[in-house]
Amino acid sequence: MHLEKQGKAPIYEALLKYKSMRVVPFDVPGHKQGKGNPELTEFLGEKCLSVDVNSMKPLDNLVHPVSVIKEAEELAADAFGAHHAFFMVNGTTSAVQAMIMSVCKRGEKVIMPRNVHRSAINALIISGAIPVYVNPGVNKKLGIPLGMSINDVKKAIEENPDAKAIFINNPTYYGICSDLKSITELAHRHDMYVLVDEAHGSHFYFGPNMPVNAMAAGADMAAVSMHKTGGSLTQSSFLLKGERLSTGHVRQTINLTQTTSGSYLLLASLDISRRNLALGGKSIFEKATALANYAREEINKIGGYYAFSTELINGDSVYDFDQTKLSIHTRDIGLAGIEVYDILRDDYGIQIELGDIGNILAIISVGDRALALERLVSSLSEIKRLYIRDKSGMLDHEYINPEVVLAPQQAFYSDQRSVAIKDSIGRISGEFVMCYPPGIPILAPGERITGEIIDYIAYAKAKGSSLTGTEDMSIENIRVLEE
Structure with missing residues (x-):
């Protein structure tokens, strides 16, 4: 990292300059620097609304950056030790999806732990890529999934030598890290890309004595939630890229799903937060x-x-x-x-x-x-x-190994009907069930519904967990595949 460069914040500086020019807006957004929505201006402040602006020449364009956003991307890449950094304003969800869609076509395999965030499985539904799940280790006492064991990854590679990529959490929601460097080296020896979900690891790039970060481990791409631990606004993230992938191809993939109206509030928050962490992280x-x-x-x-x-x-x-x-x-x-x-x-x-x-x-x-x-x-x-009370009768497991019957995309788009959850044992799920947060599916499309899963869902509901994913908002019914 070149510290002498990191004091700049090009997007933030360009917005300050724009604000000082007192431009009369005849473009979108329609609130016209807050004048058209006084209640919102009072709530968020005039300073905020005055820089909630549209792309224009002096402010560059997120879809095809050539000036201030391009410079901000280069500074972010330097700060994170990446070949390139993309500003993401559709959340880390869109960064995770762009990673998978950049390297996997329909029918191609990606090796991943089953305790991924739903955004990764959503990417499989969109792209048609096929998951090869490596079930993570489980700590029985704590009831939490762990990282991926090297031997399990080796076995998955041996059994699926045609897989295009390996997807790794760094860290898991609970703070647990796999041996990222060894898995990366192993994957690259087998000509597979390494994609890293670092939604909860932006601080790994700046803090002392932290677990190894994706770019330092030699990974090909990493999705980094700056808003989670780096100080930027909610929904703002970086997608980091190594040298093996084409920058233009990844940008094209991002642009398939990312908004063409990138929020300058989110972009500026990323720019300022990157500067803060680079200088004082x-x-x-x-x-x-x-x-x-x-x-x-x-x-x-x-x-x-x-x-x-x-x-x-x-x-x-x-x-x-x-x-x-x-x-x-x-x-x-x-x-x-x-x-x-x-x-x-x-x-x-x-x-x-x-x-x-x-x-x-x-x-x-x-x-x-x-x-x-x-x-x-x-x-x-x-x-x-x-x-405090007696712990007898409490459910003593958190992670259930799934039985995957069909690829997520195939299941999601199959003919389905709704049945009561209690009557769904043995059927194949057509939708997700998950507690949110953390957003790790208990069930995903294409997986067999078991009595253990139904007991878990009932227990989670009884204890007050926020369950999401099903079409039925009360989680009484679930869509299953027609037999």
Whole structure:
């Protein structure tokens, strides 16, 4: 990274210049710098609305950048150690989909862990690519999926030498990392591309003593959610690319689905956040890691909770651990993670990232403060005192290995009918069922519905999980393939 260049923020600077010119707008958006929507201007502020503008020559065009956006892309690539960086304004979802669609045609295989975000399986439905699932290891005590084992990846490659790519989470939602460098080297020896979902790993590029990032590991592409841990606005991300793929081809693929009206609020937030992290990321994430480790230590002193960390590292399916993820196992105090999640929000005014059947997750990043973490620790201590109960009868698993019968695209577009979930055992699902967050499917199109899955769905609903994915919003019915 060339630090002397990183002080620039070309998109932000171009917007400031545009604002100073007091241009009279006869283009879109129709609110005309906020004048046409005073309530929205009052809510978001005149400064914000005045730079919610359309593409024009002085501000470049995201679809075909030649000036300020092009320069901002080059600075981002330099900051992240990538060959090229694309600004993404349709979320990391569109970055994940662009990665898969850039390298896989209809009918071509991609090796991936089954605990991927739904955006990856959506990409298979859109593109017609065929998944070869490597079931991740599972930590039975915590009930969480781990990373991909090297031997499992080797086996998948041997059995599918025609696969085009390997897709890897770095890290998982819970902070667990696979051996990214070894898997990348193995894939490249077999002439396969390596695609990395780094939705939760933007800090890996800037923090000290972090797990290896995708570009440093030699991966071909990485989808990086700057808005999650890097400080940019929600829905803004980077798609990073190595040297093996054509920049023009990837941009064409992005442009298949990304808006032609890129938000300059999102673009500027990426530009400014990249500059902040390039210049000060080391100290920012050093502090975030220290705060997370302090909170982890204090939570483990309470007893009953287990805030897990690097002690899980086993050199394979848990090759490394992201210490900024404050993942906490709650089942030993007799509460599901989602119950603790709800109590924290409703009774203590604390919103954490997710609660699932056995765990909660607090994301610690650029904006966290020690006082807020003290409040979280004391609230968890009080919740234990007030709500602790016998843990017998609690569901003791989180990840269920799926039985994949059909490719996602084939299942999604097959003839289907709706049946009651309780009557669906043995049928093939035509849609998703997932708790959101984290958005990892319990069921995906083309997978066999089992009694274990139905029990899990019923338990998650009873505990208050937010279930999504089915056409039936009440999740009483599910669409299955016609037999």
